[in-house]
Structure formats: C-alpha cells, structure tokens
Amino acid sequence: MRLNVKAFALSGGLLWGFGLLLITWWIIAFDGATGEATLIGKVYRGYSISPVGSLIGLAWALPDGLIGGAIFAWMYNTLVAVFCRREPPEAAVA
Numbered sequence: 536m537r538l539n540v541k542a543f544a545l546s547g548g549l550l551w552g553f554g555l556l557l558i559t560w561w562i563i564a565f566d567g568a569t570g571e572a573t574l575i576g577k578v579y580r581g582y583s584i585s586p587v588g589s590l591i592g593l594a595w596a597l598p599d600g601l602i603g604g605a606i607f608a609w610m611y612n613t614l615v616a617v618f619c620r621r622e623p624p625e626a627a628v629a
Contacts, residue, residue: 537615538608547604552597559589 555575568585576582579595 537612540605540608540612543608544601544605547607548597548599548601551600551603552593555596556589556593559584559592560586563589 562584563586566584570583570585570588572583575592576588579592579599582588582592582595
C-alpha cells in the first residue's frame, strides 16, 4: 500500500499547525499568557505563550508539518517498494 504524498503532507501540516495552536491556547486558558520564550520559541522565531505567539507558531508549524509529512510519506513509499517486492508466482509444473 502506498501513501498519497500530497494528502499525507497536508494532513501532517494541519495536524502539527493546529495542534500547536490548540496546545498554546490550552496553556493560556489554565496558566495565562506569559510571553516567555519556550523551547519551541527557540526554533520558531516569534513564538511565545500568547495569542499573537500562537498565530506565529501556526504560521511556522504549517509548512514545517507539510515538509515533514512529505518526507515521511516519500520515505515510506520508497521503503515499501524496496522491501515488499513480491516474488513472481512459480510456473505451474504440468
């Protein structure tokens, strides 16, 4: 079974982007907006635990998830093609 690279990449981008957005708003709801730098903020410039920071994180995470999903699906399809080759059926002996 092969994966559709475009669909998997879009799914990965949406999942990672909106996942980061929702987790940020979850933290804001329970702990409040701190605006402090986080580990993700060191990778995604401008991201912080704030409403604006969540949108900046979404803008960074969408293409990051797209690229990661595309690479994963491409690698999966390549490895499946290499390791799951089917042997041709043996000729029937009459």
